Amino acid sequence: MGSSSSSSSSSSSSSSSESSLLIKIAAFFGATGVGLGAIGAHALKATLTKRGTLESWHMATHYQLAHAVALLGFAANSDKISPTAGKLLAIGTTMFSGSIYGLSLGIGPKAILGPTTPIGGLLMISGWAMVGFTLDSKSKDN
Template sequence: MRNGWLSAAGTLGALGVILGAFGAHGLKSRLPEDLLVTFEIGVRYHMYHAIALLAVALLAPAHTNNRWLGRACWAWLTGIIIFSGSLYALALTNTRWLGAITPIGGVAFIIGWAFLVAGGLNANRNRNS
């Protein structure tokens, strides 16, 4: 697994902080409460998964042959783009049909966590053989 994921995690983390500050300071007086909450949920899940990417990127050098870790990262990146991205767009444009896309990103997050479990099982199997 290439450690481009470390750069991706840093970029996504910084973007999450920027968007969180934008929501708290720039949107608070401009959006209705329900849309502000929607935006904040996008930021929250964005940051959770940026941190997960960081953790996997830091662990990856010890598990160079574990493809499941890279798959987890790709799934989480996809989840951030689809889940958080659709919530940001929904909050900023009040385009309600975007909410129908959001669960696809949620599924990508779940798949990423399942890939991480598979990566852990794979690491244990390789250690025990």
């Protein structure tokens, strides 16, 4: 009985720390997404407009903010969703939005940032797909 209890406690502790990490990442994405959206709309608007990348900047902030909210949902349902799904979403969002910010400003090597965007997108898609597969397998277990 002791091993079952410690196994359950260990699993609960792991789930709690993973949820806590997802919440911290979501908060970071939310805060920086709002900040970068404001910077793009005001301080960098002329630069981004001149470069023709204002829409790309806005898209990056929208994806970042949407996935901040999604990560909160993942954290709230960590008992039903694989932790890998949240990790894929967090890494994918960082790569996707981060590379678009760099490309929009002309910062960093385009040869690296260009392919980073779709790879990040694929990671986000994979994270969402994993949610569906995880929920499906959990419902079959019950």
